[in-house]
Amino acid sequence: MTETMNSATPTTVNPTAVGARAGEHPDVSRSLMARYHRLMGPVAWRQVIGGIGIGVLSGIFSGLALLFLLPASVALATGRNSWGLGFGGWLIVLAVLAVAAAVGDYFSQRIGMTGALGFQHDVHYAIGDQVARVPLSWFTADSAGVMSRAVSREMMSLSESAAHFLNSLSTTVAGCVVIWLGSWVWDWRLGLLLTCSAPLLAVFLRVSRRLIDRGKAVSEPAERELAARIVEFARCQGALRSCHAGTDYRQLADAFDVVARTSRRGLWWETAGNLVNGVLVQIIIVAMITLSAALAVSGALEPLQAVVTIGICLRFTTMLDAIGTTTAGIEERRQMMNHLDAVMDVPPLPEPDAAAGESEPGAVELDDVHFAYRAGTPVLRGVNMHVPAHSMCAIVGPSGSGKTTIARLVARFWDVDAGTVRVGGTDVRDMPVSQLMGQISMVFQDVYLFDDTLEANIRIGNLGADAARVRWAADLAGVTEIVDRLPDGWDTRVGEGGQALSGGERQRVSIARALLKQAPIVLLDEATSALDAENEAHIVSAMQELRRNSTLIVIAHKLETIAAADQVVVLGADGRVAQHGTHADLVDAPGPYQDFWNYRSRAAGWRLV
Ligand SMILES: Nc1ncnc2c1ncn2[C@@H]1O[C@H](COP(=O)(O)OP(=O)(O)O)[C@@H](O)[C@H]1O
Ligand SMILES: [Mg+2]
Secondary structure, three states: OOOOOOOOOHHHOOHHHOOOOOOOOOOOOOOHHHHHHHHOOHHHHHHHHHHHHHHHHHHHHHHHHHHOHHHHHHHHHHOOOEOOEOHHHHHHHHHHHHHHHHHHHHHHHHHHHHHHHHHHHHHHHHHHHHHHHOOHHHOOHHHHHHHHHHHHHHHHHHHHHHHHHHHHHHHHHHHHHHHHHHHHHHOHHHHHHHHHHHHHHHHHHHHHHHHHHHHHHHHHHHHHHHHHHHHHHHHOHHHHHHOOOOOOOHHHHHHHHHHHHHHHHHHHHHHHHHHHHHHHHHHHHHHHHHHHHHHHHOOOOOHHHHHHHHHHHHHHHHHHHHHHHHHHHHHHHHHHHHHHHHHHOOOOOOOOOOOOOOOOOOOEEEEEEEEEOOOOOEEEEEEEEEEOOOOEEEEEOOOOOOHHHHHHHHOOOOOOOEEEEEEOOEEHHHOOHHHHHHHEEEEOOOOOEOOOEHHHHHHOOOOOOOHHHHHHHHHHHOHHHHHHHOOOHHHOEOOOEOOOOOHHHHHHHHHHHHHHHOOOEEEEEOOOOOOOHHHHHHHHHHHHHHHHHOEEEEEOOOHHHHHHOOEEEEEOOOOOEEEEEOHHHHHHOOOHHHHHHHHHHHHOOOOOO
16 A cells, blocks of 8 residues: 555654544644645655646746736837837737746646646545554544545545645736736836735735634534534434434434524624625725826826726735635645544554564463553453463453453554563564464454455455355355345345344354454454354354364353363453363352353253253
8 A cells, every 4th residue: 555655654743743633733833735745645746746836837927917918008008119019019928928827727727636636546545554554442433533534525625725726826826926026117106006905905814714714613513513413313213213202302403403503603703704805805906996096197107007007906906815715725624634634643553564473373372461441440450361372262251341352452453551462472562463463363243344245255354265265164154044045145245334234144254254264363252142043053163163273262152162162261340360260170169150150051041960
């Protein structure tokens, strides 16, 4: 994924932005151009800069074309040469400049547009690279929301600004500068007039912008809240209807009320802002016209020249106005850039470049591991366990005791707070993520399937596997039976996240992946929800197969699985290991394991003999 990226390396990550939360302003001091640059590959960046450069040229041409109306009008009025050319000569110059400006504009837009498409492409890669580097713990519902907004809606707006806003800003600014300088050369009074108008207009635009922003700040939070509530309302229909609240959902109604109130207040501010803008720009224009007319009446300006002067003043103010609007557009994009930066600034998971040696291939060890998702609420406290290669370890314990957490730490989704997790005898932090992932297969409870065919979803386990091997894994994990039931067989798409399948079926697909991958270590979180008899049979046979080649760590709920394990680790509710040993040892000793076993055996209708 690093093909085109030159600058999205961790070295560009600003240390002050480390830890920035999604949606916050990560680093406002970094210039917008620098922020564009780091998201773009060299080709697209050159195109954007090229578009801006040609835009500047085109602006200079159109500025000159406007400016040269002054000598042309004098030549026309007096019939004499002005600035060395007669009226005919000036007409030719004006025509050439107009054509040059139009051609420049065309190429500037075109190159800028290509650059913008390149920007979209590069940002996807930059974000993709970044997503592959950040710690998995970063992916919460919140961050996923920020990211999906960033790569869809906001990125489109940003690329539009890269193509359009930056180009037209450079063209207009160049044109303005040419007219402004030229006006001083032509007549100091015109120069003075234009010079005074610029800061005045800038102040008015700023005031107007502030008012509009204030209006947005008033209404936007409520609108975001409403959007979130609407999504929630749709997602939770099942739950809402089951408690007879299908249509009557207080939170949504409240959010609507708040939006109605805040939008009204916001609208007042925005209207005031637009008024300031419109009225004051008009006042400046009228002042300019009055001044030029007064000069003409007093005889200081030729009438024709006065008309041209008024024209130039009008055009100049419109250009300044356009600069204001474009700058505001770019400012708005800056907020979106903050969201992209919030993703790009997440410090990547530290990992070494070189593969680490393994002193004990296939083994897993937790050495005095302490861990908390949130500071102050420890989940694991001093957990020790050692799973030798090719053995099977069952982890049992009450719900919420940290069983899944142990599996996540082995896969380094999170880093431990204290202690060490070793895979193959090596600290997981000392090996590249790819090396660690190459050794582990995970079958978790919340299996996510890609919106693709069943076959493709299994093949992810081992992209190089031949068809026969895929079928073998599918047979063993019980996926073949699912296939037989589906309308398009192997070619049935499973829907986003695998919605077309039940939880148990999804877990079977995930087991088939693991069988295909044949990793030395398999982490299996037995799904309680998927414990129907049919699933059980498949999981048992798949587990037997996995056991032949791999070390198995199973978060076990089924009594057969637990009894079949070489060792059982019993986690207590306090996040410590309460007991550990073989089933035979533990079941005879009074303690939590015996209680658990007796309770579960009775519940399952088993009798211990
Ligand atoms: N992503 C998370 N963020 C914060 N807390 C979490 C997260 N995942 C789990 N927890 C909390 O950590 C504790 C252990 O969770 P878990 O390992 O899933 O337990 P188990 O698998 O034994 O039921 C629980 O109190 C749970 O609420
Ligand atoms: Mg769990």
